[in-house]
Amino acid sequence: MEPDLHTLAYFSRNxxxxxxxxxxxxxxxxxxxxxxxxxxxxxxxxxxxxGGCFAQVLEGPLEAVETLFEQIECDPRHRNVTILHFKPAATRNFGDWAMAYAGDRAEARAETGSGVDLEGLFAHPGLIEGEQAGRDIVRVMSDLIHRTERAQI
Ligand SMILES: Cc1cc2nc3c(=O)[nH]c(=O)nc-3n(C[C@H](O)[C@H](O)[C@H](O)COP(=O)(O)O)c2cc1C
Structure with missing residues (x-):
């Protein structure tokens, strides 16, 4: 149990x-x-x-996540950084990875059956709102990472 644990997920344009x-x-x-x-x-x-988008999940102590996100947000390598989810969390979804990586759009598309349309998110990030959608994004990314062999420490 990590009392201060928070999960932040955002979407941005590459x-x-x-x-x-x-x-x-x-x-x-x-x-x-x-x-x-x-x-x-x-x-x-x-x-x-x-393609033209990034989605990232950060999980850790509140202050560390906030500080890190503020730094990432200012990075000129992406723009239109949009927070999808920022909440206390009971457990980590990516406890084994300092930063896991999934880089293929086809796999994101394959996930659409599980409730969140990542393709749709990439096309219309403004449509993803509300608590459930934020949690779904984290879950879909977690499924994706756990199934992709390119995910690594
Ligand atoms: C999409 C994206 C994701 C990033 N994710 C991280 C990250 O998880 N951790 C991190 O330290 N820097 C990340 N960065 C880089 C930071 O914006 C910044 O360049 C870096 O933290 C500077 O670290 P340094 O001072 O050690 O060079 C990311 C940048 C981009 C564009």
Whole structure:
């Protein structure tokens, strides 16, 4: 039991420019930084990169999550950062990952049967609102990460 545990999920538009190889390299950099920093902060989570969008879940002590998010929010590599969910949590969904990674849109599409349309979210993030939707996003990302072999510590 972690009394201070909070989960934050957001959605943003990828603003990384350039050829695919460079974009991928930039994402690798983000993951390397995230994994190094988040471990120190006792923050775990997942990053979903899909075409022109990011979705990320951060979970950890309230202050660490807030401070980290404020920093991430200002990163010029994305824009239109929209919080989908920010709540106290009983348990971690990504306890094994400083920052898990899922990078394929097809897998997000395959998840639509489970109640949340991630494709729809990417197209119309404004439509995702309310507590249930926020929780669903975290759950869908969790399912996705736990099923993708590319998820790693
Ligand atoms: C989509 C996205 C997700 C990010 N996620 C994290 C993260 O989980 N942890 C982190 O430390 N930095 C993350 N960053 C990078 C931060 O914005 C920032 O560059 C970094 O924290 C700076 O760390 P440094 O001072 O150690 O270089 C992310 C950036 C982007 C664009």
């Amino acid at each position: 603003a990384i420019d350039g050829p695919d190889g460079l974009k991928q390299a930039e994402i690798e950099k983000i993951l390397a930084t995230a994994r190094a920093n988040n471990s120190k902060l006792n923050v775990t989570g997942a990053l979903l990169v899909s």
